[in-house]
Amino acid sequence: MIEQPVMVKICDILEESPSVKTFFFKLNPSYEPGQFVMVWIPLLDEKPFTLSYIQEGLIGISVLRRGAFTNALHSKKAGDMIGIRGPYGRGFNLHTHSDICAVGGGIGMASLATLVDRLNLVSEKRQGTTTIIQGARTAAEILYQKRFGNMKLCTDDGTAGFKGTTVDLLRDLLTKQHFQKVYACGPERMLYKVVRLCKEHGVECEASLERYIKCGFGVCGQCDCSGQRVCIDGPVFNTEELSRMDDFGRITITKTGERVIHS
Numbered sequence: 001m002i003e004q005p006v007m008v009k010i011c012d013i014l015e016e017s018p019s020v021k022t023f024f025f026k027l028n029p030s031y032e033p034g035q036f037v038m039v040w041i042p043l044l045d046e047k048p049f050t051l052s053y054i055q056e057g058l059i060g061i062s063v064l065r066r067g068a069f070t071n072a073l074h075s076k077k078a079g080d081m082i083g084i085r086g087p088y089g090r091g092f093n094l095h096t097h098s099d100i101c102a103v104g105g106g107i108g109m110a111s112l113a114t115l116v117d118r119l120n121l122v123s124e125k126r127q128g129t130t131t132i133i134q135g136a137r138t139a140a141e142i143l144y145q146k147r148f149g150n151m152k153l154c155t156d157d158g159t160a161g162f163k164g165t166t167v168d169l170l171r172d173l174l175t176k177q178h179f180q181k182v183y184a185c186g187p188e189r190m191l192y193k194v195v196r197l198c199k200e201h202g203v204e205c206e207a208s209l210e211r212y213i214k215c216g217f218g219v220c221g222q223c224d225c226s227g228q229r230v231c232i233d234g235p236v237f238n239t240e241e242l243s244r245m246d247d248f249g250r251i252t253i254t255k256t257g258e259r260v261i262h263s
């Protein structure tokens with residue numbers, strides 16, 4: 001674990017889609033799928049990013065261009081330096097013995113990618129199958145197509161796969177197939193529906209939440225979700241834990257601390 005930011009060189013950049021780039025760094029601490037690092041751009045800000053690639057001596061983060069910070073990251077070139085500390089948080093609990101389904105919405109697929117890699121790595125010892133559902137706005141925004149050949153895709157505009165949401169696709173799958181576990185990452189409203197669906201079908205679920213994280217190690221309380229600090233108690237929570245979190249899917253806290261209720 002790196003407790004203070006270390007300046008590391010971006011050694012490679014991969015364009016995953018028109019709005020997502022992956023940045024690679026030569027770092028070798030031990031990381032678990034679902035954990036995140038805090039990325040620091042001096043004089044700008046520090047933000048959390050999940051690890052989307054974990055390889056021998058190399059890690060990658062996939063970044064969706066959204067606001068000031070991610071725009072600044074997207075303008076970086078190979079050879080530029082950025083600060084990294086971590087890894088932080090509780091990652092996914094690997095369930096390696098049965099059929100599992102990974103459901104990724106948008107950039108949420110980044111968090112599931114290393115989980116799927118890890119499951120594929122132990123696939124000879126594993127009896128079950130891994131099904132991946134990926135949802136994107138449009139075909140061009142689908143991530144990791146070459147990396148994971150056999151994904152079940154859905155898009156908002158119908159340009160690839162099923163026209164609809166990951167929740168629609170999962171609902172249909174659950175009527176035909178039993179999964180021992182569903183792993184999910186994406187917008188919180190999607191996660192809320194996935195967890196509810198899994199409960200209806202008696203399937204265990206783990207979901208990785210995205211809240212506004214400031215410190216990353218549980219001191220500031222900014223990422224609170226009904227008494228759980230997403231940065232150290234999560235970001236991955238199981239169905240039982242999520243069921244006790246009344247704010248899950250309903251209330252978020254903005255960067256200035258305001259509680260916003262979603263209808």
Ligand SMILES: Cc1cc2nc3c(=O)[nH]c(=O)nc-3n(C[C@H](O)[C@H](O)[C@H](O)COP(=O)(O)OP(=O)(O)OC[C@H]3O[C@@H](n4cnc5c(N)ncnc54)[C@H](O)[C@@H]3O)c2cc1C
Nearest residue numbers: 047048049050062063064066067068069070110210211235
């Ligand atoms: C544990 C964790 C892991 C994360 N991993 C990744 C990752 O792997 N890749 C990645 O790209 N991002 C990831 N994020 C989000 C990332 O940390 C930034 O918050 C996000 O990229 C926006 O940063 P920004 O400063 O560019 O945009 P901001 O200026 O903060 O926001 C720009 C616009 O985007 C909107 N926006 C910001 N965040 C969200 C959101 N979560 N959902 C919907 N709209 C939003 C804002 O409302 C605003 O309109 C993660 C967050 C957490 C908590």
